[in-house]
Amino acid sequence: MTIKEVEQMTGLTRSNIRFYEKEKLICPKRNENNGYREYSNEDVESIKKIAYLRTLGISIEDILKLLNKDADLYTVVKKQRRILEKQISELQSAKVLCERMLSSKDKISYQELEVEQYITNLQDYWKENKNVFKLDSVRFFYMWGGNITWITLTIICFLVAVFSIGGLPAQIPVQWSNGIGSSFADKKFIFAFPAACVMIKFALRPVIWNRLRMSVMRSEDITNFFAFG
Numbered sequence: 350m351t352i353k354e355v356e357q358m359t360g361l362t363r364s365n366i367r368f369y370e371k372e373k374l375i376c377p378k379r380n381e382n383n384g385y386r387e388y389s390n391e392d393v394e395s396i397k398k399i400a401y402l403r404t405l406g407i408s409i410e411d412i413l414k415l416l417n418k419d420a421d422l423y424t425v426v427k428k429q430r431r432i433l434e435k436q437i438s439e440l441q442s443a444k445v446l447c448e449r450m451l452s453s454k455d456k457i458s459y460q461e462l463e464v465e466q467y468i469t470n471l472q473d474y475w476k477e478n479k480n481v482f483k484l485d486s487v488r489f490f491y492m493w494g495g496n497i498t499w500i501t502l503t504i505i506c507f508l509v510a511v512f513s514i515g516g517l518p519a520q521i522p523v524q525w526s527n528g529i530g531s532s533f534a535d536k537k538f539i540f541a542f543p544a545a546c547v548m549i550k551f552a553l554r555p556v557i558w559n560r561l562r563m564s565v566m567r568s569e570d571i572t573n574f575f576a577f578g
Contacts, residue, residue, distance in 0.1 A: 355388045359396050366396060372409050374399050374416065405429055439478070506543040514539060 352363055359366075369375050370386075375395050377386045402412055407429050414420035446467055450457055468474045475482070514536055522530025523538060 350388050350393075352386060352388065355393055355396065358393055359400070361396065361400055365400065369396060369399055372413070374409070374412060406433065439480075442477075503543045503547060507540070510539040510543065 350358075352366060355361075355366055356363055366375075370377065375392050377388045377392050379385065380387050399412055402415075403409075405426070407425060411420065411425050411428075415422060415425060449467055464471065517536040517539070519536060520533040521536050521538060522532065523534045524530070524532035
């Protein structure tokens, strides 16, 4: 079956399914004639299982271990329950502090906030919330490392376009079928690539960051996030 049919059967988006494939969680076969992916009923069942485990916050790494039979489901779920219990405890503690701050008679302000009024031992409190600071550190590297990466990529694409455009024919292929150009555009189309880099950086990347940030907060999988970010 096609990926569109898989979308309809599972209720998941194409990007989710492609991501699972990229991470080697599923390996659909390809049609020998046209090279298109062909998903089996087993692939569909695997996709549903993977998506369900992801909603529990189980990491990609642990799911891979399950697929490779390097771990059993009971142990993985038990481990995830401990993680969730810890997260619930941390959230409850944060809720208590919020309630204490809101219980004061007067409205609180940032300028008048005294942290020691709510926390007796700051060092222990920072250690208890180290995952928050890990997330901040990941965000720092994401922002600065990411900027360098995208600026470099944009400049390279632009320079390649500038130095290549003179030697290109008036019309260049933008789509191929069986090794033959099936769709053509003006050669200035090559400048669409650096433009796309700018669009992704300023329009799409903040959305992607927010989704990844929520994923990190749910699963505590900083390592995987940094690898994909």
